[in-house]
Structures are given as C-alpha cells and as structure tokens.
Amino acid sequence: MTYNKPPIQSPKTTRREFLQSVGITFAVGSTGIVGACSLDSSSEPNEPLPSSGNNTISANAWVTISADDSIKIMYAGTEMGQGSMTTLPLVLAEELDADWENVNVDIVSVHDPVYGNPIRYTYYGFPILYTAGSRTLEAYYPVMRQAGAQARKFLLDTAAAEWRVPVAELKTELSQVSHTASGRTLSYGQIIELAELPDNLPLVDEKEYKRQEDYRYLGKDITRVDVPGKSDGSAEFGIDAQVPGMVYASVLRAPVEGEEPLEINDDKTLEIDGVIDVVSLPHGVAVVAETVEAAFWGKSALEVIWSTNSPFRNVTQGETLDTYETHARDLTFSTDSPLWQNVGDIEPAFNEANTVVEEMYRADPAYHAQMEPMNATANVSDDGKSAEIWVSTQTQSLTVMAAADTLETSIDKITLHPMLIGGGYGRRGEYQAKYVDEALLVSRAIGKPVKVIWSREEDVKDGIFRPLAAQLMRAAIDSEGKITALQQRVATPSVLSYFNVPRWKLAEKRDGISMNGAQTSRYDIPNIRSEHLIMDRGSRVAAWRGVGTSYTRFANESFIDELAHREGADPLQFRLDLARNNPDGKKVLEEVGLMADWSRKREGSALGVALSDYGGFSVAAGIAEVSVNEQNGEIQVLNYWMVIDAGFLVAPRNVNAQMEGNVIMGLSNALKERITISDGIVDQSNFYDYQIMRMDEMPDIHVKAIINNKSPSGVGELGLATTGASVANAVFAATGARVRELPLTPDRVLAALRG
Amino acid sequence: MANFTINSESIEVDANPNTPLLWVLREHLKLTGTKFGCGVGLCGACTVHVDGNSTFACMIPVSAVEGKEVTTIEAQSNPAQNALKEAWVAEAVPQCGYCQSGQIMRAANLLENNPKPSREDIVNHMRTNICRCGTYNRIIKAIERAAEEV
Numbered sequence: 001m002t003y004n005k006p007p008i009q010s011p012k013t014t015r016r017e018f019l020q021s022v023g024i025t026f027a028v029g030s031t032g033i034v035g036a037c038s039l040d041s042s043s044e045p046n047e048p049l050p051s052s053g054n055n056t057i058s059a060n061a062w063v064t065i066s067a068d069d070s071i072k073i074m075y076a077g078t079e080m081g082q083g084s085m086t087t088l089p090l091v092l093a094e095e096l097d098a099d100w101e102n103v104n105v106d107i108v109s110v111h112d113p114v115y116g117n118p119i120r121y122t123y124y125g126f127p128i129l130y131t132a133g134s135r136t137l138e139a140y141y142p143v144m145r146q147a148g149a150q151a152r153k154f155l156l157d158t159a160a161a162e163w164r165v166p167v168a169e170l171k172t173e174l175s176q177v178s179h180t181a182s183g184r185t186l187s188y189g190q191i192i193e194l195a196e197l198p199d200n201l202p203l204v205d206e207k208e209y210k211r212q213e214d215y216r217y218l219g220k221d222i223t224r225v226d227v228p229g230k231s232d233g234s235a236e237f238g239i240d241a242q243v244p245g246m247v248y249a250s251v252l253r254a255p256v257e258g259e260e261p262l263e264i265n266d267d268k269t270l271e272i273d274g275v276i277d278v279v280s281l282p283h284g285v286a287v288v289a290e291t292v293e294a295a296f297w298g299k300s301a302l303e304v305i306w307s308t309n310s311p312f313r314n315v316t317q318g319e320t321l322d323t324y325e326t327h328a329r330d331l332t333f334s335t336d337s338p339l340w341q342n343v344g345d346i347e348p349a350f351n352e353a354n355t356v357v358e359e360m361y362r363a364d365p366a367y368h369a370q371m372e373p374m375n376a377t378a379n380v381s382d383d384g385k386s387a388e389i390w391v392s393t394q395t396q397s398l399t400v401m402a403a404a405d406t407l408e409t410s411i412d413k414i415t416l417h418p419m420l421i422g423g424g425y426g427r428r429g430e431y432q433a434k435y436v437d438e439a440l441l442v443s444r445a446i447g448k449p450v451k452v453i454w455s456r457e458e459d460v461k462d463g464i465f466r467p468l469a470a471q472l473m474r475a476a477i478d479s480e481g482k483i484t485a486l487q488q489r490v491a492t493p494s495v496l497s498y499f500n501v502p503r504w505k506l507a508e509k510r511d512g513i514s515m516n517g518a519q520t521s522r523y524d525i526p527n528i529r530s531e532h533l534i535m536d537r538g539s540r541v542a543a544w545r546g547v548g549t550s551y552t553r554f555a556n557e558s559f560i561d562e563l564a565h566r567e568g569a570d571p572l573q574f575r576l577d578l579a580r581n582n583p584d585g586k587k588v589l590e591e592v593g594l595m596a597d598w599s600r601k602r603e604g605s606a607l608g609v610a611l612s613d614y615g616g617f618s619v620a621a622g623i624a625e626v627s628v629n630e631q632n633g634e635i636q637v638l639n640y641w642m643v644i645d646a647g648f649l650v651a652p653r654n655v656n657a658q659m660e661g662n663v664i665m666g667l668s669n670a671l672k673e674r675i676t677i678s679d680g681i682v683d684q685s686n687f688y689d690y691q692i693m694r695m696d697e698m699p700d701i702h703v704k705a706i707i708n709n710k711s712p713s714g715v716g717e718l719g720l721a722t723t724g725a726s727v728a729n730a731v732f733a734a735t736g737a738r739v740r741e742l743p744l745t746p747d748r749v750l751a752a753l754r755g
Numbered sequence: 756m757a758n759f760t761i762n763s764e765s766i767e768v769d770a771n772p773n774t775p776l777l778w779v780l781r782e783h784l785k786l787t788g789t790k791f792g793c794g795v796g797l798c799g800a801c802t803v804h805v806d807g808n809s810t811f812a813c814m815i816p817v818s819a820v821e822g823k824e825v826t827t828i829e830a831q832s833n834p835a836q837n838a839l840k841e842a843w844v845a846e847a848v849p850q851c852g853y854c855q856s857g858q859i860m861r862a863a864n865l866l867e868n869n870p871k872p873s874r875e876d877i878v879n880h881m882r883t884n885i886c887r888c889g890t891y892n893r894i895i896k897a898i899e900r901a902a903e904e905v
C-alpha cells in the first residue's frame with residue numbers, strides 16, 4: 001500500500017477527466033439512492049452540490065478498481081499525525097476484502113461536498129472537508145463501510161453471473177472472488193473487465209457487513225501509510241513545496257493587530273543581494289527575494305512606521321482577565337448567547353440550597369507550538385483570478401473558499417495541493433488563513449509563484465491562541481450533602497466569530513469551540529446550567545487541541561474535586577457515585593483507579609483524578625501522580641495513568657500513540673505554557689520563553705483502552721482535558737493548596753500554599 | 756561560494772557565506788528532509804551531522820562547513836541512520852512527523868558514540884529535540900530497537 005503524494009505542478013485535471021482515466025469507480029450514498037460513478041458527473045470540482053437533508057451523503061466516489069488489480073481509495077480528511085489517512089481507507093478495504101498491499105490512498109484536494117464530512121453539514125448548508133474535533137473516523141466510518149460493502153457486492157454478483165452459480169457459493173479474499181466447489185477464481189481486476197456498472201448500486205444492509213472476527217486489517221496494527229516517508233525525510237509538508245520559478249517572501253507584520261503600515265523605508269532592504277521587491281499588504285510589508293535568506297534579511301532591514309489607533313493597543317492580559325472575572329462573578333450579567341447546557345431549573349435549587357459553593361477558575365491563552373511554522377506557496381494567474389496553492393491545511397474546503405474570497409473569484413478557479421501537516425492541533429483550521437492570503441497577494445503583485453515562510457518568532461507573535469477564560473463554578477448542596485444544581489459561567493471570547501466567520505454566522509451564537517466541555521452530562525446532577533458570556537477578544541483566537549475542554553474541564557473537574565473534599569469524600573468514589581447513570585464513564589474511572597492503585601498512600605507524592613468525554617462518544621479518565629516542591633512551588637508529574645473508551649479500536653497502537661500525545665501536550669500546557677499580552681503585543685517569541693515539554697520532563701505514562709465493539713469514535717484529542725484538573729487535584733491532595741489558574745506555574749503554586 | 760561534502764558527494768554552492776546551512780540544504784539544494792523549526796537552536800528539527808557531530812543547521816553559516824562533511828536524513832549509507840529509520844517504522848514513531856528527521860539524526864549521533872545507550876543516556880541526549888506530538892516514548896523504544904540491530 002502507498003499513498004500518492006499531492007502532485008506538485010501538475011496540470012489541473014477536472015474531476016471528469018480524472019474519472020475517465022481510471023477503471024471502475026464505485027459510489028455510495030446513505031439515502032438509499034446510490035449512484036454509480038457517473039462518468040458524466042455533473043459535479044465539477046469545488047461546486048457545492050445541493051444536498052437533500054441532514055446526515056445525507058450524496059453520491060460519493062470513493063474506490064476505484066483497475067484492471068491491473070490496483071485499488072485506489074479516496075481519503076477526504078487531512079493527515080496531521082492522528083492516522084486517519086490510513087484508518088479510513090483501511091475500513092473500506094476491509095469491507096471490500098481488498099488486498100491492502102495493492103491499495104493506493106489518494107487525498108481529496110477539491111472542495112467537493114460529495115466528499116464532505118457528513119457531520120459538518122449543518123454549519124454551512126452542505127458538507128465540507130474539515131478535519132477537526134476528532135470527528136473524522138466517527139463520521140466517515142459508516143460511509144467507508146458502505147462503500148466497501150457495495151463494491152464487494154457488485155464484484156460478487158458479477159462473478160456469480162459469469163460463472164452462473166449462486167452468489168452464496170462464492171467468497172472473497174485479498175482482492176479475489178473464488179468458487180470453492182469448482183476451484184475457480186477471478187481477481188477484482190479481472191472482474192471489472194467483465195462488468196457493466198449499473199446506474200445505481202443498491203445499499204448493502206448492515207447485516208451483510210463483514211463480521212469483526214473475520215477482520216484481516218481492522219483492530220490490527222497495520223503500518224500507517226504516512227509513516228515510512230516520515231521516517232526517512234521524504235514526506236512533503238507545506239514548507240517543502242518547490243515550484244519552478246518560485247521566489248520567497250517574508251512579511252513584517254504590524255506589532256499590534258489592526259494597525260497598518262503608514263510609512264515604509266525600504267532603502268536598506270533593496271540594497272540586499274537577492275531582494276527583488278517590497279510589497280505593501282494591508283497588515284504588513286512583504287519582502288520578496290530570490291532566496292529565503294535574502295527575504296528574511298530584507299525584512300530585518302525594513303523601517304516601517306505603523307498606525308497607532310488600533311483598539312488592541314489597550315489590551316493587557318491581566319486586566320482583560322480581571323474584567324472577564326468581574327463579569328463571570330456578576331450573576332446578573334449575561335450576553336445574548338443561548339444557554340450552552342440547561343437541564344432542569346437551577347434557580348429553585350439554589351434558592352432552597354443548604355449551602356452554595358462558588359469558585360473562580362482562570363486560564364491564560366495557549367499557543368499551538370506546532371513544529372512546522374506557518375507557510376504557504378501560491379501561484380496566481382496573470383489576470384489575478386485563478387491560483388494554485390500548496391499548503392498544509394486542516395480543511396480543503398475552507399482553504400479553497402477563503403482563497404476565492406481573497407482573490408474575489410469563484411472556488412472553481414482555485415487549485416489546492418494539500419500537503420502533509422507538521423502539527424495541526426487546530427492551528428490550521430481557520431477560515432481566512434493569513435499565511436495563505438500573504439502568498440496569494442504577493443504572488444498576484446509580482447506575477448510569480450511565491451513561498452511565504454514565517455519565522456518561529458512571527459509564528460508566536462502573530463499566533464492565534466486558545467483564548468483566556470475566567471469561569472465561575474457554582475453548586476447548590478442540599479441538607480443531605482447532595483449536589484442539586486451545578487452552574488458554569490464561562491467568560492471567554494467567541495473563537496468562531498474570529499476563527500471561522502461563515503460558520504459563526506450560522507451558529508446562532510452557540511460557540512462549539514469556546515464552550516466545548518462546559519457541559520456536565522457525565523454526572524447525575526438534576527439541574528445544570530452552563531452559560532457563555534461572550535467577551536471581547538484581547539487577541540486573535542483559535543481552536544486548540546481539545547478545543548474548549550482544556551480550560552472548561554479544568555474548571556469543572558477541579559470543582560467536582562473541591563465538592564468531594566467538602567463532603568469529606570474520596571474524589572474517585574465521589575465521581576463514581578455521580579456517574580451512576582454513565583456506565584462508560586464509570587468503567588474508565590474504575591479501571592484507571594485500579595491501574596494507579598488509587599487507594600495506596602504514597603510517600604512524598606499524591607494522586608488526582610479527572611473524567612472527560614470528548615468528540616463523538618469517547619470518554620477518558622486520567623490520574624496524575626505529582627510531587628510538589630513546597631520551597632520553590634515546582635510540580636513534578638511522576639506518573640500519568642489514562643483509561644479511555646473510544647469504542648472499537650480500528651488501529652490500537654495508533655490509539656495508544658494518540659493517548660500519549662494528549663497526555664504530554666496536556667501536561668505541558670497545564671504546567672507551563674502561557675501566552676501573555678502587553679499593550680496589544682504578545683510577550684513571547686520562541687521556545688525559550690514559550691517552553692514545551694521535552695523528553696526528560698515527561699512522566700511515566702500508562703495508557704489503556706477498554707475493549708468493546710461499539711462504533712469507533714475519535715481519540716485525537718481525547719484525554720487532554722483530564723490533565724489540568726488531575727494535576728491540580730493531585731497538588732491539592734499532596735499539599736492542601738488549591739491552584740485555580742492555568743497554567744499551574746510555580747508562583748501560583750507558592751501563592752496557593754501561602755493561602 | 757562554499758565547497759563541502761553532502762552525503763558523500765562533493766558540492767559547490769553559490770550562496771552568501773552568511774546563509775544558515777539550513778536554508779542552503781532546504782532551498783538551494785532542495786534537500787527538504789532537514790526541517791526548520793525555531794531557527795535559534797532550541798528545537799532540534801534541523802539537526803544534521805557535520806564531520807560526524809550532530810549540529811543545528813539553523814545555527815551555522817554555510818561558510819563554517821567549508822571543506823567539511825555534512826550528513827543529512829537523506830543519506831543512504833549510514834548504518835546507524837539506516838537502523839534507526841527501520842526502527843522508526845517498526846515502532847511507528849512519527850505522528851505529524853515534522854520533528855522526526857531531526858530526532859533520527861540526533862539519535863544516530865548517539866548510537867555512533869554510544870552503541871548501547873541506557874534509557875537515561877537516551878533521554879539526556881535527546882532532550883535537545885522537541886516533539887510537540889509527544890512521540891517521546893516511541894522514540895526511546897525505537898532507539899533501543901536500533902541499538903540491538905547495529
């Protein structure tokens with residue numbers, strides 16, 4: 001098996017030519033009307049198809065079998081290390097009974113709704129290609145199974161007709177149909193030469209799907225298609241794009257968002273050997289050069305006078321967060337967003353409560369620190385209305401749509417070459433990506449292909465961050481010590497309103513990025529209210545791994561712990577009691593307790609636990625073992641145990657890798673990652689003042705997945721949300737000091753120790 | 756103009772002598788396996804070998820490798836590197852993969868000087884190289900596996 005690298009500098013093929021150039025292409029839909037490949041497809045690339053309703057999958061061309069027995073499977077997500085470029089095609093190959101050795105995986109590069117993620121329907125009116133929120137496997141799994149099963153059924157029927165035997169006497173294995181009684185076999189490639197593809201392939205009933213015990217690939221550890229190239233340097237990321245005739249650009253951006261260049265002195269820049277031109281952009285000044293080094297040097301030599309009237313100049317982080325906190329504490333304050341979660345009625349419960357408990361939790365912004373700095377390469381046509389783009393993106397659809405906006409053209413004029421992603425974590429999922437715009441605008445201005453590369457310093461200073469948040473947690477406790485109501489007031493900006501404006505327009509003020517995790521359905525509490533107080537953003541904001549959960553679950557899982565301690569209850573037992581109607585949650589809690597040997601008292605260290613569901617139906621429980629240096633406030637995480645339930649594990653070893661990755665990124669963030677902003681300028685600039693966890697700082701990590709046969713669900717962000725709270729809870733268990741601010745830096749630990 | 760050896764081939768590069776070796780490799784010679792991460796010696800993504808020592812390619816100007824031997828992830832015939840590449844696949848180390856060329860080059864340097872490193876040796880040696888995806892455990896396992904092979 002291989003995957004086809006996105007073509008570099010290939011002439012643009014229309015989808016029609018593409019389909020005609022191959023063998024038989026099968027298509028699938030979940031509506032019961034299933035179109036075969038339709039060689040005369042009316043669906044041109046990048047043209048939104050009308051869709052007939054929610055959860056509708058239009059005719060999708062997913063698998064192509066060629067006479068030479070090679071099989072091509074389309075992958076409509078983006079690969080950033082989570083593994084779905086392998087697992088999704090593998091699901092199809094399994095159901096098709098294909099020989100994986102002869103499978104090629106092709107990345108869908110067009111914004112074509114027939115490949116859109118079925119659960120990304122409601123935001124745009126049609127499904128888009130968008131890899132985020134750990135929903136790719138869950139969403140495409142039924143599509144891939146059906147596509148594989150339909151293709152297999154067609155092959156079986158064709159062979160049966162050829163041999164004039166009942167289909168029931170045939171079986172498939174490794175891209176072959178065989179008739180045991182007569183000893184005859186036909187390869188899939190041979191069969192398609194006999195075949196007349198009907199206009200419609202019938203939907204295969206789920207009962208006819210392959211049984212799990214017969215799986216050859218799923219649930220085993222098949223080498224991911226992208227791993228070999230990532231182990232010898234040949235994998236091509238966005239930054240590796242090489243386009244003939246390409247020049248380089250480096251952009252000096254306004255230090256404060258919203259400012260623009262007023263005066264540019266480029267005398268010294270233009271003296272530098274290799275510098276070609278200087279291009280003024282709305283938000284900065286681009287230096288274009290024959291070499292990347294000349295572009296960077298030229299940028300350093302620029303002298304620019306910036307405007308000074310941006311309101312962001314007044315932003316200073318501590319003050320911003322204090323304002324958020326004031327609003328969160330003021331129970332009469334609300335913004336016009338609908339309740340995020342509303343169960344029962346909290347008002348009577350609070351009025352009748354024996355005790356009301358209230359605590360405030362704060363979180364600083366976080367930076368993605370993806371290892372590949374932002375970059376893009378673009379080649380805009382002479383008329384400025386068409387472009388080719390090479391970029392690492394989490395969304396083919398939005399990248400194409402936004403590029404068309406920028407060039408004021410239509411989406412069919414944009415050709416995208418999606419490259420491998422050197423770290424996504426939400427960073428590359430925005431609608432209007434500044435780095436893409438820069439490449440487009442500079443290319444249009446100078447009439448050449450241009451590669452724009454951000455330095456790490458630019459990547460930090462011009463970062464788009466997980467937002468800061470102040471959250472008030474409240475609980476009503478009755479005379480028997482029972483929690484009768486829980487309230488979570490989250491004062492934080494709307495991420496969507498900046499990060500993805502078109503989606504925000506359709507979201508009716510429900511921000512699924514900012515508020516993710518602020519719901520508490522995992523526990524049995526009769527009255528729950530969760531509210532988004534939409535704050536002015538003090539910085540650019542983005543989705544970050546686990547989206548809202550890294551701070552919302554820090555608050556609600558720390559608070560549950562505080563309630564347990566108030567009642568004198570064991571925090572694990574307290575959660576188990578509350579999760580009485582949540583068997584999956586209970587199970588992972590019990591298991592992780594066993595793994596960590598929860599009730600054993602440690603010398604010099606202590607444990608803390610947290611529970612978090614995420615993305616589809618996945619759930620995780622984590623336990624941190626920490627020791628705290630009470631002199632300097634440093635926390636050391638010694639061990640981390642995590643147990644998850646993500647349904648059937650399509651690729652178990654990969655699931656483990658994702659869990660470890662989540663623990664490391666979550667702990668790194670919880671312990672030390674902190675963006676601060678002064679007078680509108682980001683204070684940090686590189687890995688010395690924004691440090692992330694290194695190998696020698698990582699704890700021993702012990703992970704386990706519950707084995708079951710439920711439908712598979714995402715793991716790419718699962719469990720990250722347990723880290724902040726479990727560490728804070730462990731710090732409390734170890735010292736009696738409660739830290740309610742992320743990250744849990746030594747100064748905050750010391751302050752909490754002093755009370 | 757700089758003359759040096761790259762993966763056993765002599766080469767002459769027409770670049771400003773102050774150009775970081777990283778950009779000469781990536782954009783002049785199109786050897787893009789070596790990655791740009793931080794540009795200031797903090798992440799290890801750009802790790803190559805100069806005369807057998809692991810070096811941050813972002814930190815040295817091309818003039819500093821005049822007459823020297825530069826080895827990158829693209830080298831084919833380095834036994835430690837080859838064992839590591841295989842071990843990387845066997846242990847399925849990479850996630851996004853962006854840091855991994857640097858990790859392998861850094862690890863190759865370890866195995867060349869210390870063919871049977873302890874876990875502690877590995878961790879101390881590899882702490883220069885960041886992996887945001889958190890593949891550290893797999894990296895350790897793969898280095899241990901490669902050490903068995905070499």
Ligand code: FES
Pocket residue numbers: 790791792793794795796797798799800801802811812813814
């Ligand atoms: S790019 Fe050279 S050490 Fe980071």
Ligand code: FES
Pocket residue numbers: 081371422423849850851852853854855885886887888889890
């Ligand atoms: S594999 Fe992604 S940074 Fe290491």
